[in-house]
Amino acid sequence: MHAINxxxxxxxxxxxxxxxxxxxxxxxxxxxxxxxxxxxxxWPTYYSNASDIAFHDGTGPVLSAGAxxxxxxxxxxxxxxxxxxxPPAAGQAARVAWHGWVEGDAQGRLDxxxxxxxxxxxGGRVRVLTQETxxxxxxxxxxxxxxxxxxxxxxxxxxxxVESARVARKAR
Numbered sequence: 001m002h003a004i005n006x007x008x009x010x011x012x013x014x015x016x017x018x019x020x021x022x023x024x025x026x027x028x029x030x031x032x033x034x035x036x037x038x039x040x041x042x043w044p045t046y047y048s049n050a051s052d053i054a055f056h057d058g059t060g061p062v063l064s065a066g067a068x069x070x071x072x073x074x075x076x077x078x079x080x081x082x083x084x085x086x087p088p089a090a091g092q093a094a095r096v097a098w099h100g101w102v103e104g105d106a107q108g109r110l111d112x113x114x115x116x117x118x119x120x121x122x123g124g125r126v127r128v129l130t131q132e133t134x135x136x137x138x139x140x141x142x143x144x145x146x147x148x149x150x151x152x153x154x155x156x157x158x159x160x161x162v163e164s165a166r167v168a169r170k171a172r
Contacts, residue, residue, distance in 0.1 A: 029120050116129070
């Protein structure tokens with residue numbers, strides 16, 4: 001199975017916080033899931049922790065390479081820039097990743113790298129992996145929190161994404 005492509009400054013284990021969530025489900029494909037992840041207007045329909053999504057550069061609402069956007073998540077107003085965008089293609093994993101940041105002083109600044117990887121697996125299964133590394137004082141606090149809000153929030157995102165893909169597939 002494939003792995004996330006990490007920028008050097010955001011390698012897991014060398015940042016203040018790291019969250020990893022993954023699902024492997026039968027009966028769906030990357031083609032079923034990708035549109036619901038790439039189109040940001042779908043996010044709030046299946047993930048309660050994403051709101052106020054807007055694009056700065058006239059692109060969107062579908063993510064694309066280099067697109068600049070913002071959204072609110074975990075109570076943070078996150079600015080983002082897509083740093084990796086590989087749509088589905090036969091024989092390769094689909095990928096999307098963004099560098100995100102929350103402006104602030106030394107106590108409030110947050111920098112993240114959030115990446116997604118989708119791949120079809122044998123037996124009519126799809127794998128969806130999302131991982132995020134974070135730097136900054138808020139990340140240190142998030143890493144200490146129990147239950148872990150990043151793990152739980154990203155699991156909600158994955159579960160909602162999969163359920164929405166199942167509903168959309170049945171409607172076809």
